[in-house]
């Protein structure tokens with residue numbers, strides 16, 4: 388049997404070097420649980436990075452952060468919540484945790500995120516039904532910022548708050564402003580395959596100390612500030628632990644490097660696919676958009692070429708690829724809910740593929756990928 392070359396993963400974790408030292412610190416001081424210096428320092432480093440008006444609470448996952456964001460906006464049973472259909476299921480599931488009703492909205496072609504026209508249509512529909520949506524969940528998919536200006540204008544016009552799901556977009560910018568600073572509440576994930584990781588974890592970013600305090604309170608079983616265990620609301624066990632936060636502290640030190648490495652991957656793909664008649668690489672629509680290029684994605688231009696076939700060719704060379712996120716309105720779980728748009732995201736799902744985009748990708752890996760891509764002809 389022929390010797391397989393090493394597997395090329397889509398987006399593997401990439402440690403910076405100081406993570407173990409911060410974990411050791413947690414052991415040395417015996418702060419092993421959901422409190423300690425690593426958590427405080429991790430939150431501080433993110434607040435410094437994101438800049439003023441960013442109040443950060445470290446949580447056990449990005450999903451937990453979206454759940455608490457909805458709670459902070461008083462989403463209750465039966466409420467409408469607008470959500471981008473083209474996303475990972477974690478953006479939408481917390482709506483159902485609260486027995487609220489998701490209203491899915493299509494993507495536009497330039498950023499693959501919320502389409503302003505379809506959003507406007509969806510909001511009008513909800514209002515006509517007698518219930519203004521309680522929140523708009525907008526995503527910066529694959530690291531590409533959404534149409535910030537247009538979406539914020541709609542949010543302001545109807546006075547509906549934005550939950551910015553920038554789980555994939557730490558370090559991305561729109562008009563030089565960082566993702567994670569656009570929402571009334573914003574979310575970033577540190578899951579294992581994101582641009583930096585805490586093994587598992589996330590943050591909720593609020594715009595004032597009061598919301599940060601409430602996030603902490605809800606994430607710690609809604610325990611009231613008394614000298615005995617006093618509770619008058621439902622809370623959760625959603626706090627990040629001090630070991631994971633140690634990984635996060637080390638990862639924050641290499642964030643800038645990781646962004647540049649991912650962007651370098653994008654340059655590589657641009658070089659390979661520049662004149663391709665088979666594939667088009669998804670890239671920023673103009674210079675206002677600065678993506679961290681968490682994942683590089685391609686669209687197959689030729690109708691005779693199926694994504695399944697391309698994925699198989701990669702797999703045979705021991706290279707991981709992945710289909711784009713299957714839109715929520717096409718999922719069995721969500722197919723009976725409202726959807727507004729023309730199924731742009733369904734079309735992207737049909738013809739798209741995610742390619743290896745790890746920050747540690749070697750020249751040899753690039754060579755194997757480029758050979759394969761250039762060899763695919765119609």
Ligand SMILES: *Cc1c(COP(=O)(O)O)cnc(C)c1O
Pocket residue numbers: 447448449450451474475477478526552554555576577578587588589
């Ligand atoms: C990863 C991700 C999440 C969820 O984050 P977890 O930390 O895995 O819970 C939410 N939304 C999007 C778009 C994601 O990619």
